[in-house]
Each structure stands twice: as structure tokens, then as C-alpha cells.
Amino acid sequence: MVLSVSTEKPKGKTVIRNVGLMLSGDLKNPILDADSVVSIDGRIDSIGKEADLNTAAADTMIDAKGTTLAPGLIDSHVHPVFGDWTPRQNQTNWIDSFLNGGVTTMISAGEVHLPGRPKDIVGVKALAVTAQRAFDIARPAGVKVHAGAPVIEKGMEEEDFAEMARNGVKLLGEVGLGGVKQGEEAKKMVAWARKYGIQSTIHTGGPSVPGSGLIDKDVVLEADADVIGHINGGHTALPLEQIRCLCEECSRAVEIVHNGNELAALYAMRTTMELGQPERIILGTDSPAGSGVQPLGILRMIALLSSIGEVPAEIVICFATGNTARMRDLDVGLIEEGRAADFVLIDRAQHTAGSTVLESIQMGDVPGVGMVIVDGEVKCGKSRCTPPAETLPEVVR
Ligand SMILES: [Zn+2]
Numbered sequence: 001m002v003l004s005v006s007t008e009k010p011k012g013k014t015v016i017r018n019v020g021l022m023l024s025g026d027l028k029n030p031i032l033d034a035d036s037v038v039s040i041d042g043r044i045d046s047i048g049k050e051a052d053l054n055t056a057a058a059d060t061m062i063d064a065k066g067t068t069l070a071p072g073l074i075d076s077h078v079h080p081v082f083g084d085w086t087p088r089q090n091q092t093n094w095i096d097s098f099l100n101g102g103v104t105t106m107i108s109a110g111e112v113h114l115p116g117r118p119k120d121i122v123g124v125k126a127l128a129v130t131a132q133r134a135f136d137i138a139r140p141a142g143v144k145v146h147a148g149a150p151v152i153e154k155g156m157e158e159e160d161f162a163e164m165a166r167n168g169v170k171l172l173g174e175v176g177l178g179g180v181k182q183g184e185e186a187k188k189m190v191a192w193a194r195k196y197g198i199q200s201t202i203h204t205g206g207p208s209v210p211g212s213g214l215i216d217k218d219v220v221l222e223a224d225a226d227v228i229g230h231i232n233g234g235h236t237a238l239p240l241e242q243i244r245c246l247c248e249e250c251s252r253a254v255e256i257v258h259n260g261n262e263l264a265a266l267y268a269m270r271t272t273m274e275l276g277q278p279e280r281i282i283l284g285t286d287s288p289a290g291s292g293v294q295p296l297g298i299l300r301m302i303a304l305l306s307s308i309g310e311v312p313a314e315i316v317i318c319f320a321t322g323n324t325a326r327m328r329d330l331d332v333g334l335i336e337e338g339r340a341a342d343f344v345l346i347d348r349a350q351h352t353a354g355s356t357v358l359e360s361i362q363m364g365d366v367p368g369v370g371m372v373i374v375d376g377e378v379k380c381g382k383s384r385c386t387p388p389a390e391t392l393p394e395v396v397r
Contacts, residue, residue, distance in 0.1 A: 010042030010375035012059035014341060016393075017050050020066035021357065023314050025322030025334040027278055030314040032335060037069065039341030042375030047335060060378070061397040064345055067370055067389065068357045070317055071333050072104025072342035073298045074324040077201070077229060077257050077284025080106070080147050081114050082131070084140035088113045088288040096141035097295035100385040102344035102369050105332050107324075108135075108147035109201050109229060110173020112209065113288065117151075119178065121160060124150045128169045136168070142379040144332070144342075149173035149201075152180045158192045165196035174229050176203035176215040183222030190225050199328065200225035201255070204246070206236025209290070217242040227253040227282070227327070230260050234286045237264035247271040253327045256305070256319075257286035258297035265301075266309050278315065282324040295385040299366040307364035314358060341376040344369060347389035 015038050022032040036050040038058075046053050055061075075098065081087055084095045098106070111117070111131045118127055132148025139145065149171040150164065172193050175186050190200045202225035203215050217238060220228055228246055231254050237243070243264055247254060254272045256265045272281050283305075285297035294300065298320050306316040325333025332340045346367040347357055354360025357367050368389025372380045382392055 010377060012041065012376065013057065014039045014060040014062070014373070014376040015055045015058040016062045016064055016069060016343065017055060018066060019064040019069045021068040022335060023068060023070040023317055024336070025071040025318050025325070026336070027315060027318045027322065030318055037335065037343070039376040042341055044335065044337050044339050044341050046337065058397065060376070060395065062371070062378070062393055063396050064393045065391050067345050067347040067391050067393055069335070070344050070346065071321040071335055072344050072372065072374065073102045073320045074105040074107070074330070074333055075103050075284050075298055076107050076227070076255055076282045076324045076328070077109045077286045078106045079110060079113055079288055080108055080135065080145055081111055082134060083138070086113060086288040086293065087115055089293055091288070091293055094288060094293045094295070095143050095145065097293070097385055099141045099143050099372055099380055100369065100383040101295040101297070101299055102346065102372060103143060103298055104342040104344070104372060104374050105144045105330065106146065107328060108145065108149040108171060108173065109286070110149045110151045110177055111147060112151060112173065112177055119153055121153060121156055124153055125160060125164055128164055129167045132168050142374045142377070144374070146171060151178035152189050154179040154185070156189055161189070161192040161196050161198060165198055170198055172198055172200040174201050174203040175223055175225055176219070177212045181213050181215065181219070183219040186219065186223035190223050194226070199227070201227040201229040203229055203234065204231050205233035205238050208234045217245050220246055221249055224250070225252065227255050229255050230257040230284070230286050231268045232256050232260035232264035234260055234289070235291070237261035240264065240267050243268050244271050247275060251280070253282050254280045255282050255284055256301065257284045258294055258301050259286040259289045259291050262304065266305070269305055269309050269311070273311070279323055279326070281319045282327055283320040296366055299386065303361050303364050303366050306361050312358070313361035341373065343373040345371040345393045347391045349387035350390055
């Protein structure tokens, strides 16, 4: 198990040159007119044409060989437990596998699979603080896992949220996976969480794991969580007319997941696009789960929504990068000066029918990952999970 200690500050200058296509993660300007990125001590310092940038004295020099650079992908919905192990399917190194699928940041929607997960209030708070600390101190495979997402239980009071916030908790796990399933009760606790800077997600749709229940559109709207978690169900989706109501009647994030209903996924995306609000769409896997662990889950979502959903690939990639970063207030997800230097280098998979990487995604193929970089540091080269990329970048120094 590879753990990198996140308290070690990234150091040095990393130059990525010869980028064939640069995807920004920003819906307003998804393709940048640039072929190089310079990062210093883990932050993006400058972006542009190589001739205009100071690329001298690099500690690490990467030749992209004409491949495509995008922000590292963000999985907005995972259920980690501790380290790089999940008891759900008893797998180890699942986060390392996701890194090989281009994911550099993950957001916990609750550490719900912990065997013996406490449901008393002291235990809920203690687990949240412990999970937040553990993943903050040690990053499995180098992936930034934002965890410590308590699942709210009956009887929690305002002071409980204040106390958790004081101790570093920034997220609520899926509302509805614990004892609180009524709109009125959830609304009160979501508002307390928000008051103390804790972001919330709600389980949407039919029950997932035993112990969870139906959360319909009325409960979602009343609870008013920041993220409409798996709007396409996890797995069982709400009727499409209820999904339409959720898109139309609130302005919260529309989270679409791999482990949900694909028809509902496409419907939710189209409805949100028709409303002219594509910036609300964010992507997750909702894994580990009963249906498994999907290292390529985010890339598969991108290919699904772009191909069958008929949305340009560079736009759909924004759903998994810049949109999520903005919605979750993270310093990643965009190729922008000052942001974390988290990148994925991709190319068209060997023998895809698409002639470019974007065309191949629009035809439903996942791209090949050639390199993944976190805080300016190479975390993996040629992916062991994606189909092989046509061309691979190379570390030349
Ligand atoms: Zn759920």
C-alpha cells in the first residue's frame, strides 16, 4: 500500500511541454491555446506557449509528446473507509486503481462501510474527525481524499455541528443513510451544517444499502442539501418527472454517478443543460458499492454522457473537473495559475475508431491514460487500468 504523507510540502519546478491539446476544465473556455504548463512547489505558475514561458532549470521535465492534458479528475462521490482498503468488496489498492483512471481528488459521501460504524452521536463525531485526519495526513497512492463525512443521526444538536466544524470536518455524508430521513429534520441539520461551513449531500432515490430508505423529490427539496447526491439513483432512480422537478425547482448541484441508472443520468444531464445551467452538473462513481469498484468510472461517465448524451467531450470533462472544484470549493480541477498542479495526460486509445481523443470519447470509447500528476509530482505513468494510449508522455528529466 503506497501512502504519501500530505504534510510534506511539494517542492521544485515541473515543466510539461509539447502538449497537443490543453483542456482547462472551465466550461466558459474549455480548450486553451497553450502547449506548456510550468508549476512551482506544486502550484500552477504559468500556462502558455513554450516560447513565452520560463521553462529553464526544471527539476522535472515532461514531454507530453503531443498528447492531451486535462485537470486531474474529481470523483464527487466515494465511500472510503480507511487507507486504501474497502470492506465493501474486500479490496485493497482501489484508490491506486482510480489514480490509474485519472482521478486525483475524491470526496467522501460518508464512511458508511466501516464494519461496526457507530450510530451514537459521540461515535458519529469521533469517526468523522478520525477519518478526516487519517486521509488528510496520508494520501493513498497520492490521491487527495476529502473524508470525514458524518452520516447524521436523530438527536444531533447545533453544537454537534459546531464542534465537528471546529475540529476540521467539512462535509456531511449522504443525508438519508442514517436515522434522519424526514425532510423537516434533515433541513434543520443541513442548515446547522451550512452555518458552520460544512457542505452537505443527500441520498436521492430508492434505498441503496440495507438501512437506507427512499428519499423522494419532496424530501430532497425540503432538506436543501448543497448537492443532490446521485440524482440518477444509487441505484434506483426517482421517476423522471421527479428528476425534472429537482433540476427546475432548486439551484443545487446535480450529481450524476456511475453506479446509478444510466437512463436517468442522461435525462438529468439533458434537463440541466436545457435549463442553461451546465455548471451545476458534477460526476461521481458512488463506489465502492454493491456493484463494485470502478477505477475507470469517471472516464466511463464522461464517455457515456458525451456519446449517447451528444455533448462535446471537452464540455463533459468540465463536469468532472472545474464544475466539481467550484461546487466543492477546492483549489484543483482547473488549469489556472495558482491552482494545484494536478493533471492527467490522455490520448486516444489504441485502435479506437475516433481519429482524435475528443472524437474517440464522443464515440463512446474511454481514452488511454499516459500519466497522472499530483501537486507537480508524477504519481503514475502508463495506466494499468485504461486501454493503452496511442502515444505516451515521457519524463525526460
Ligand atoms: Zn446514496
